[in-house]
Amino acid sequence: MENRGKNVQAVVCTVAVGAALLLLSTTTPSAALAPTAAGPPTPAAAVPTATITIANFQFQPAVVALDQGGTLTVTNNDGFPHSFTSDAVDGADNPLFDVKIPAGASRTITAVSALGNGTYGFHCRFHPEMTGTLTVGTGGPVPTHVPAFEQPLVQPPRLSGKHLRIVMRKQKVRVLPHGPRTPMWTYGGSFPGPTIVRRTGRDTRVTFVNHLPRKVGAVTVHQHGGHQAAKYDGQPMDHLIRHGHRMTYDYPLVDAGKPLPAALRFYHDHRMGRTARNNWFGLQGMFLTTDPGDARRGLPHGRFDLPLMFTDRSFTQDNRLRNPFRKMSMPMPAARSMPPMAGMSGLAATDPSTLPSVGTKVLVNGRYAPYKYVEPGRYRLQILNASPFSSYDFSLSDGRPFVQIGTGSGLLPAPVTRQDILLGPAQRADVVVDFRHLEGTDVLLSSIPRTDGSTTGIGTRDAALMQFRVRGTTRQTARVPATLATIAPMRIPHHVAMTWTFGVSHDRHGAYWSINGKRYDPTRVDHRVTLGSTELWRLRNTSDLTHYVHLHEELWRTVSRDGRRPPPWERGYEDTWRLDPGETVLVAARFTDFTGDFMVHCHMLDHEDDAMMATFRVVPKKG
Ligand code: C2O
Ligand code: CU
Numbered sequence: 001m002e003n004r005g006k007n008v009q010a011v012v013c014t015v016a017v018g019a020a021l022l023l024l025s026t027t028t029p030s031a032a033l034a035p036t037a038a039g040p041p042t043p044a045a046a047v048p049t050a051t052i053t054i055a056n057f058q059f060q061p062a063v064v065a066l067d068q069g070g071t072l073t074v075t076n077n078d079g080f081p082h083s084f085t086s087d088a089v090d091g092a093d094n095p096l097f098d099v100k101i102p103a104g105a106s107r108t109i110t111a112v113s114a115l116g117n118g119t120y121g122f123h124c125r126f127h128p129e130m131t132g133t134l135t136v137g138t139g140g141p142v143p144t145h146v147p148a149f150e151q152p153l154v155q156p157p158r159l160s161g162k163h164l165r166i167v168m169r170k171q172k173v174r175v176l177p178h179g180p181r182t183p184m185w186t187y188g189g190s191f192p193g194p195t196i197v198r199r200t201g202r203d204t205r206v207t208f209v210n211h212l213p214r215k216v217g218a219v220t221v222h223q224h225g226g227h228q229a230a231k232y233d234g235q236p237m238d239h240l241i242r243h244g245h246r247m248t249y250d251y252p253l254v255d256a257g258k259p260l261p262a263a264l265r266f267y268h269d270h271r272m273g274r275t276a277r278n279n280w281f282g283l284q285g286m287f288l289t290t291d292p293g294d295a296r297r298g299l300p301h302g303r304f305d306l307p308l309m310f311t312d313r314s315f316t317q318d319n320r321l322r323n324p325f326r327k328m329s330m331p332m333p334a335a336r337s338m339p340p341m342a343g344m345s346g347l348a349a350t351d352p353s354t355l356p357s358v359g360t361k362v363l364v365n366g367r368y369a370p371y372k373y374v375e376p377g378r379y380r381l382q383i384l385n386a387s388p389f390s391s392y393d394f395s396l397s398d399g400r401p402f403v404q405i406g407t408g409s410g411l412l413p414a415p416v417t418r419q420d421i422l423l424g425p426a427q428r429a430d431v432v433v434d435f436r437h438l439e440g441t442d443v444l445l446s447s448i449p450r451t452d453g454s455t456t457g458i459g460t461r462d463a464a465l466m467q468f469r470v471r472g473t474t475r476q477t478a479r480v481p482a483t484l485a486t487i488a489p490m491r492i493p494h495h496v497a498m499t500w501t502f503g504v505s506h507d508r509h510g511a512y513w514s515i516n517g518k519r520y521d522p523t524r525v526d527h528r529v530t531l532g533s534t535e536l537w538r539l540r541n542t543s544d545l546t547h548y549v550h551l552h553e554e555l556w557r558t559v560s561r562d563g564r565r566p567p568p569w570e571r572g573y574e575d576t577w578r579l580d581p582g583e584t585v586l587v588a589a590r591f592t593d594f595t596g597d598f599m600v601h602c603h604m605l606d607h608e609d610d611a612m613m614a615t616f617r618v619v620p621k622k623g
Pocket of ligand 1: 083550599
C-alpha cells in the first residue's frame with residue numbers, strides 16, 4: 001500500500017467563505033477510498049521550546065513537535081561532531097537549517113523559529129543514517145482526508161503548429177477513476193482542451209469552431225494573460241462565435257516588439273453571464289509559451305517540466321457534472337436581494353449543489369486525485385488554478401518547500417523559497433520541486449487552509465490533490481539559477497490615473513457586486529487610456545469577501561500592496577491579484593500595440609457573471 005494517508009471515511013471539503021465555515025460532505029463509493037493505514041508516528045503536542053539530545057549516534061527524541069516561532073536546542077552528548085540539517089533545500093541548494101554541533105556542545109537552531117507550518121525531515125550530514133522529523137506548528141499540510149490515488153496524471157494532447165484548429169464539441173471524457181465517463185463541452189474533445197505549446201514570440205493563429213450543442217449559444221475565447229488585438233481578446237458581448245460558426249484568433253505572443261515572457265497561461269470561455277457555466281462544463285485549456293533559454297539556464301525541462309491545471313467540480317451518482325447554473329438568467333443576471341455568495345453562511349451546509357461553481361472534487365489536468373511517477377530529480381511544476389471560484393493554498397506533505405521561479409506571466413527576478421503558495425482563480429505559479437534523495441517515498445501535494453493569518457475574506461480548500469511517487473534513479477542535473485529574469489525598469493507615474501473599487505452596491509432591486517458602484521455595461525467605457533502611455537492604477541476591495549481581480553492585455557507589475565513593497569513573489573509580471581477585504585494594490589503597465597476595449601473583472605466566475613466587470617479603452621495618440 002503506497003498511500004501513507006490517514007483514516008478516510010468520506011471525501012470532505014471545507015470551504016471557508018467569509019467568517020462562515022461550510023462543511024460539505026458527500027459519500028463516495030468505497031472503491032474510491034483508501035483503506036485505513038497506520039500513519040507515521042505522531043509527535044506529542046507542539047511546545048514553545050524543545051530539546052533534542054544526540055547520544056550514541058541517535059537523535060532523541062527523533063520525532064519532535066514545536067510551536068511556530070518556537071525555540072529548538074540540540075545538545076550533542078557524543079564524543080564526535082554531528083550536524084542538525086534539514087533534508088529539504090532552498091533554491092540556492094542550501095538546507096533550510098544546517099548547524100554543526102561539536103562534541104559535548106549545545107546549539108540553538110535559530111533558523112527553525114522562522115519555519116512555516118510543516119513537517120521537516122532532518123539528518124546529520126556526517127552520519128546520514130541519523131534521521132528524524134520536526135513538525136512545526138500544526139504541521140500544516142495534512143488534509144482532512146486523503147483519497148486513494150487510482151489514476152495516473154495525464155497531459156492533454158499538445159498542439160504546437162503556427163495555425164491550429166480546435167473544434168469545440170460535446171464529448172465524454174474520463175474524469176473520475178470509476179464508472180462512466182463524464183459528458184463535457186470540450187475544446188477539441190479533451191478536458192482540459194489541448195495544451196497549446198508555442199515558443200514565445202512566434203505568431204500563433206487558432207481557429208475555434210463552435211460545434212457545441214445549440215443550447216450553449218454563442219461563445220468567445222480569451223487567452224488569459226495574453227496580449228492581442230481587442231477583437232481577438234474574447235470580448236464578452238462582441239466578436240462571438242455562434243453555433244456552427246468559426247473564428248480565427250491571432251496571438252502574436254509579442255509585446256512592443258519583444259517576445260511575451262514565457263509562462264503558463266490559459267484559454268477559456270468569456271461569454272457574458274455564462275462564463276462560469278461554460279468553464280464548468282469544460283471550456284478551459286492550457287496555453288504554454290516556452291523559452292529555450294530556460295533549459296540553458298539549467299531549469300528542469302522536457303519530462304521534468306509539468307504543466308498542472310487544478311479545478312474543482314461536483315458530480316452526480318452517474319458521473320455527470322452537477323449543474324449549478326439551472327436557474328441562470330441571460331444575458332444580465334436578475335436583481336436579487338443579495339449578491340451571489342455574499343450570504344453563504346445562510347446556505348444549507350450539507351448540499352454542495354447549492355454552492356455556485358464550487359466543486360467537491362479537485363481535478364488535476366482533468367482527473368480526480370491522480371498520481372505521477374517521478375524520478376528523484378528536480379521538477380518544474382507550472383501550476384494553474386483554473387477553478388471557477390475556489391482558492392488553493394498549495395503545500396507538499398513533507399515540509400519540502402517550493403522554489404518559486406515565476407508567476408503566470410514570466411520568471412521572477414530571483415527564486416523565492418516558499419512553504420505554501422496561495423492561488424485564487426486564474427492565478428498561476430511556476431515552481432521547482434526537489435525530489436532528490438526521496439527514492440521510494442510518496443509526496444502528497446495538497447491544498448491547506450490559509451497560513452498567512454488572514455481571518456477575513458475567503459479561505460482555501462482543504463484537500464489532497466495529487467501524489468508524486470518518487471522511484472528509480474536519474475541523471476538529471478537541473479538547478480535553479482540565483483537570478484532569473486530582468487523585469488524591464490519602468491518609470492512609474494506619481495499619480496494614480498484610475499481607481500477600481502470592488503464592492504457591493506444597492507439599487508431599488510437589491511444588492512449586486514460592483515466596480516466603482518456599477519455593474520458591467522457593454523455600452524459604457526469606464527476609463528480611457530492613450531496608446532503608448534504608462535499608467536498607475538489602484539485596485540481596492542471595500543467588500544467583506546476576497547476578490548481575485550484580473551486586468552486584461554498588458555504586462556502589469558505590482559507597485560505596492562497595502563502601502564508596502566509587494567512580497568518577493570509579486571515582483572514579476574502579473575495579471576491577477578488577490579484583494580482581501582480592505583486591501584489596496586497599486587499596479588502599473590504601459591499600454592502597447594493595440595487599441596480597443598479590454599476588461600477589468602473579478603475572476604471568481606460567479607462574480608464576473610454577476611457583472612463585476614468593467615471596460616477600459618485604449619485610444620490612439622492624438623495628432
Ligand atoms: Cu481569465 Cu477576463 O479572464
Ligand atoms: Cu469577486
